Amino acid sequence: MIDMGANTLFSHSMRIAWKDLTELFRNRLGLVLLIVMPLFMMVMVGFIYPSNGGTGANLPVGIVNEDSGFNNSTIPSQTFIMGLQQMNNQTHYLAFSNVTTMADIRDMVQKGNLEGGIVIPSNFSQSILSGQQGTVIIITDNSNLQISAQINGYSQLYVETLNIALAQSNVQRISPNQTNTLAVVNPYNLQLQGVVSGTTNYFDFVAPGIMAMTVMMSVMTGLPVAISQEKEVGTMDGMMVAPINRLSIILGKTLGQTARGLLQGVIILVLAIGLFGVAIQGSILLVFALLLLGVFSFVGLGIVITSFTKDQETAQMLMMTLMFPMMFLSGVFFPIQTMPWYMQDIAKFMPLTYAADAMRKVMVLGAGVSAISTEIIILIAFGAIMTAIAVPVFRRMMTR
Amino acid sequence: MSNESIIEVKNLTKMFNKFTAVDDISFDVKKGEIFGLLGPNGAGKSTTLRMLSTLARPTKGTATIGGFDIAKDDNEVRKLIGIVSEKMIMYNRLTAKENLWFFGSLFNLPKDVMSKRIDELLELVQLTKWKNAQVGTFSTGMRQRMNVIRALLNRPQVLFLDEPTLGLDPQSSVEIRDFIKKLNRENGTTVMITTHMMVDADLLCDRIAIVDHGKIVALDTSANLKKTISGADTTIISLEISNLSPELINALRELDCVDAVTQENTLNLRIIVHGSEAFDSVIDKVRKMNGKISSMQNLQPSLEDVFLHITGHQVRDSADQKITQEHRRFGAPQQGRIR
Numbered sequence: 001m002i003d004m005g006a007n008t009l010f011s012h013s014m015r016i017a018w019k020d021l022t023e024l025f026r027n028r029l030g031l032v033l034l035i036v037m038p039l040f041m042m043v044m045v046g047f048i049y050p051s052n053g054g055t056g057a058n059l060p061v062g063i064v065n066e067d068s069g070f071n072n073s074t075i076p077s078q079t080f081i082m083g084l085q086q087m088n089n090q091t092h093y094l095a096f097s098n099v100t101t102m103a104d105i106r107d108m109v110q111k112g113n114l115e116g117g118i119v120i121p122s123n124f125s126q127s128i129l130s131g132q133q134g135t136v137i138i139i140t141d142n143s144n145l146q147i148s149a150q151i152n153g154y155s156q157l158y159v160e161t162l163n164i165a166l167a168q169s170n171v172q173r174i175s176p177n178q179t180n181t182l183a184v185v186n187p188y189n190l191q192l193q194g195v196v197s198g199t200t201n202y203f204d205f206v207a208p209g210i211m212a213m214t215v216m217m218s219v220m221t222g223l224p225v226a227i228s229q230e231k232e233v234g235t236m237d238g239m240m241v242a243p244i245n246r247l248s249i250i251l252g253k254t255l256g257q258t259a260r261g262l263l264q265g266v267i268i269l270v271l272a273i274g275l276f277g278v279a280i281q282g283s284i285l286l287v288f289a290l291l292l293l294g295v296f297s298f299v300g301l302g303i304v305i306t307s308f309t310k311d312q313e314t315a316q317m318l319m320m321t322l323m324f325p326m327m328f329l330s331g332v333f334f335p336i337q338t339m340p341w342y343m344q345d346i347a348k349f350m351p352l353t354y355a356a357d358a359m360r361k362v363m364v365l366g367a368g369v370s371a372i373s374t375e376i377i378i379l380i381a382f383g384a385i386m387t388a389i390a391v392p393v394f395r396r397m398m399t400r
Numbered sequence: 401m402s403n404e405s406i407i408e409v410k411n412l413t414k415m416f417n418k419f420t421a422v423d424d425i426s427f428d429v430k431k432g433e434i435f436g437l438l439g440p441n442g443a444g445k446s447t448t449l450r451m452l453s454t455l456a457r458p459t460k461g462t463a464t465i466g467g468f469d470i471a472k473d474d475n476e477v478r479k480l481i482g483i484v485s486e487k488m489i490m491y492n493r494l495t496a497k498e499n500l501w502f503f504g505s506l507f508n509l510p511k512d513v514m515s516k517r518i519d520e521l522l523e524l525v526q527l528t529k530w531k532n533a534q535v536g537t538f539s540t541g542m543r544q545r546m547n548v549i550r551a552l553l554n555r556p557q558v559l560f561l562d563e564p565t566l567g568l569d570p571q572s573s574v575e576i577r578d579f580i581k582k583l584n585r586e587n588g589t590t591v592m593i594t595t596h597m598m599v600d601a602d603l604l605c606d607r608i609a610i611v612d613h614g615k616i617v618a619l620d621t622s623a624n625l626k627k628t629i630s631g632a633d634t635t636i637i638s639l640e641i642s643n644l645s646p647e648l649i650n651a652l653r654e655l656d657c658v659d660a661v662t663q664e665n666t667l668n669l670r671i672i673v674h675g676s677e678a679f680d681s682v683i684d685k686v687r688k689m690n691g692k693i694s695s696m697q698n699l700q701p702s703l704e705d706v707f708l709h710i711t712g713h714q715v716r717d718s719a720d721q722k723i724t725q726e727h728r729r730f731g732a733p734q735q736g737r738i739r
Contacts, residue, residue: 008508012505012506015502015505015506019491019494019498019502022493022494022498023491023493023494026493026494026534027493233487234485234486234487234488234489235489235490235491237455237483237485237487237489238485238489238490238503238550239503239506240454240455241453241454241455241478241481241482241483242478242503242506242507243475243476243478243479243506243507243508244506
């Protein structure tokens with residue numbers, strides 16, 4: 001008897017899910033958006049966070065040479081500027097132009113013609129030729145932190161390279177027998193090595209998170225919207241007046257939304273691999289198992305919200321309010337470790353944090369089940385608690 | 401129609417917070433009867449229907465359908481009933497056949513039975529040609545026919561119809577009424593219908609319950625209800641006054657012998673009066689106010705007159721805007737006359 005009940009519960013759920021998916025596939029525009037939305041999201045975050053290294057940024061920077069020379073010689077400043085230009089001709093990080101005064105640089109930065117400037121003060125040659133350090137001033141627009149940091153970084157790189165080259169030639173002059181001059185100037189060498197072989201970019205970091213987010217969100221937002229829409233249109237009455245278990249309505253809706261979410265997950269995965277060069281290190285099966293677990297952890301929350309919202313508009317607004325903190329606090333786009341402590345504490349209460357983290361470990365680091373057991377346990381616990389709250393709430397809502 | 405009751409309603413009450421939508425109503429519906437709930441929007445008709453069709457829980461009281469309690473044996477009740485809501489219960493992106501198949505599958509019908517029944521029903525309302533077209537492309541009349549046959553998939557013994565002719569053109573209304581009559585005559589289906597349209601109630605229903613402010617204020621056949629007017633010394637007169645003014649209407653309302661005055665158009669008045677002196681008093685009053693009577697007629701009472709006579713207001717005045725709003729907030733179906 002119980003077995004039969006479970007059987008019809010399942011078959012009714014499948015019917016409802018099938019009906020929802022048929023409607024989805026007949027909605028052309030909706031289908032297109034289903035593909036375009038994740039594509040936009042990936043492309044956009046890709047632009048906001050360009051991958052490391054990068055090609056020529058060609059940031060416009062003005063050079064002012066105020067050097068008045070020493071004994072009529074301005075050779076040191078000219079050598080310096082030539083060195084900068086030679087290096088930049090290879091990297092194109094900056095785009096140099098000659099400017100007359102420091103005031104002009106400020107003026108042009110304000111107008112937007114320049115992003116910053118390099119100033120060689122009047123005593124530059126004098127200092128160098130009298131055995132002192134020659135100071136170079138870098139001016140940046142420190143209200144634009146990202147650009148300012150880039151110009152700083154590139155300038156420092158250039159100056160350091162010039163320093164080393166000069167030091168090397170000095171060593172050579174003092175001790176002509178020295179074969180490895182670099183070892184004298186820079187005895188310590190630094191080598192960077194990531195856990196993941198090969199080069200990685202920001203998409204490797206963000207793709208697993210976006211997948212987890214899209215799938216879980218589609219259940220959490222799709223469920224209340226789908227149910228409140230049926231209530232509003234009146235079709236819910238058609239299901240309610242049939243002799244079916246009320247749970248099969250919510251189960252069927254969940255199945256439909258999950259299928260939709262997984263489809264979107266696959267689209268993101270294909271885009272990530274095909275367009276953005278993301279490589280998957282771990283098991284693809286584990287990736288999908290994690291996505292399903294993520295869905296389970298969110299269903300309860302979706303049902304509770306469904307039960308408390310009377311119409312589609314409220315459901316959508318409530319979803320937006322919940323989605324934004326989740327998107328930005330769950331470590332999908334930014335690492336949680338860089339957030340202030342209180343934000344990190346809030347992030348700990350969001351299931352998406354654990355799902356995104358586990359997905360990243362599997363997809364990027366090639367982790368197995370044992371490495372993500374904590375995340376799995378937390379997701380199961382969260383899902384179980386929310387479902388336990390949701391089922392009685394939903395039952396009560398249905399028989400008003 | 402037999403004497404056996406199929407629906408028994410006892411002290412049924414529904415409250416939404418402090419507002420009483422259905423106020424302690426009791427009635428029986430006989431097997432094979434067409435029973436109408438007539439009343440203005442917000443009178444509690446739809447809420448009554450929703451409770452009987454297990455879509456809403458009564459606050460107090462009980463009702464049984466075919467012997468099953470609507471609250472305790474709701475799934476048994478659901479097997480016996482079909483509901484045609486004021487809203488169209490169908491999915492626009494599914495075809496006619498897919499819609500019927502979906503709702504039918506929720507009743508656990510064997511596939512061959514369902515397939516046969518769907519074909520029969522589509523044929524019955526002349527939609528066979530359109531069975532593979534998405535219902536989003538259908539006209540309002542076609543959609544309403546779909547809406548009705550959807551409720552018949554499980555061969556219900558009791559069919560509930562909530563404002564089935566709302567928003568339909570006269571032609572489609574006639575079709576729906578004929579269809580309901582045919583269904584009742586040929587299959588013996590008991591029909592319970594809510595409406596605020598006098599024609600529907602008059603032409604369709606064996607018995608009519610007049611509902612106002614959540615209570616049943618009268619329950620009888622259409623003919624008997626009308627007799628309550630003509631049987632008493634009540635008369636209905638139609639007056640055409642070429643210089644009709646609001647002052648004149650108010651003056652007539654103040655007469656002792658006048659029960660109610662309704663203005664039918666710019667020149668015509670429909671006046672319910674009582675007593676043997678009534679005619680003279682009305683004519684005297686019109687003359688005194690310098691009104692020019694261009695035509696005068698003695699009318700047969702209509703259901704509208706009965707309603708007016710019993711409740712003191714017209715059916716087409718919505719009971720109360722505020723009540724309707726409140727009604728909706730708690731999940732009752734949307735009524736026709738909300739701003």
